[in-house]
Amino acid sequence: MSRYLLLLLLNLPFIIAAIVGAVTQYKLKTISKRRLIVQVVIWAIILVGLVLAEPIYQFLFSNNLTETEPLSLFDVIQITAIVILFFTVMRTHSKVEVLEERLRRLHEKLSIELSSRSK
Amino acid sequence: MAIKKSKRIYRLVSTQELAKICVVIPAYNEGAVIHDVVASLLNQAKKSRLELDVVVVNDGSKDDTSNKAAEAGAIVINHILNSGAGGATSTGLAYAASNPYLFAVTMDADGQHLPEDVIKGIELMQSGNTDLLIGSRLIDAKGMSKTKQLGNKGLSMITYMLFGIKSTDSQSGLRLFSRKALDRLRWKTTGYEFCSEMLWRAHQLKLVVNEYPIQAVYTEYSKAKGQNNWNAINIIKSLLKRRLIEILG
Secondary structure, three states, X not given: OOHXXXXXXXXXXXXXXXXXXXXXHHHOOOOOHHHHHHHHHHHHHHHHHHHOHHHHHHHHHHOOOOXXXXXXXXXXXXXXXXXXXXXXXXXHHHHHHHHHHHHHHHHHHHHHHHHHHOO | OEEEEEOOEEEEEOOOOOOOEEEEEEEOXXXXXXXXXXXXXXXXXXXXOOOXXXXXXXXXXXXXXXXXXXXXXXXXXXXXXXXXXHHHHHHHHHHHHOXXXXXXXXXXXXXXXXXXXXXXXXXXXXXXXXXXXXXXXXXXXXXXXXXXHHHHHHHHHHHXXXXXXXXXXXXXXXEEEOHHHHHHOOOOOOOOOHHHHHHHHHHHOOOOEEEEEOOEXXXXXXXXXXXXXXXXXXXXXXXXXXXXXXXXX
16 A cells, blocks of 8 residues: 555544534534634645645655655654644644633632622 | 523513613722722712612632722622633623623722723713723823833734724723623633733624723822733733634634
């Protein structure tokens, strides 16, 4: 199997999961349309980059714009790790935001409730 | 009769029931001045025949802010944790939103706002159709040091650059909220940057925002307690982060 195909196959599930997650969040009205567009565009760029990795490398190499070695197995693992990290960071960030907001509302309500009880 | 929407519960509220005004004062370690601030406001309201409740949100103070405010006649909400000016203001306005107030006012606890300016703002709110009225210290910046003017103007410019909101004093703590603004306006930042974020959220909600001139009184106490220009860097950092988060999700 080509290493470029392996790279795509390893990363595709994360890209699909991220795009589906963004669309679901938008449909559930957790994020705005603008945020959906930005997230989809970011993941689409990553997908296009992975799909066209080989032609891009060939183009750069044949025009003397790069002298790097062709994609190695280690590169595949490294790129996949970066994509997984990016996916995890985005999900974690979004969850932290929601939790922060909930905690703030809880603190707010609790403070009001306790103050009115102590009167 | 007016329909009041609050936390998904719709109920009919008579205009009589909505006659009171709520003044929210977020306070952190303001025991030295809070009694005078609350008492002078209540006296001025009495003179102007206005019925208002003063709500002091004690943001986890280590001094006797809570007792002093209660002694002066304020309703005191004690924060369990220190949450910052934005968090304390949010709690005070959440309290106002869950009660039948006609509108709400926020002001600083350090005594820099004159009760006369609060009453003037209330009168302007009663006569106009403004959703968010900001008391601007910079329309007539008498009494404010050049350094403070520079800091405040700089933050107003940053607010304009990041959010496209024009305001002469984006950091003013004296603000008046219509019932509509009370029910709908929410923000996410908890520090002083909430002032700019609030303007942005109001713009997103298409609320009517206006300004009126106020005078800021800077005593030695308020100068010592107030923000210095270095804090503006933290505010800018936080606003940039908020803007970026909003875009990137």
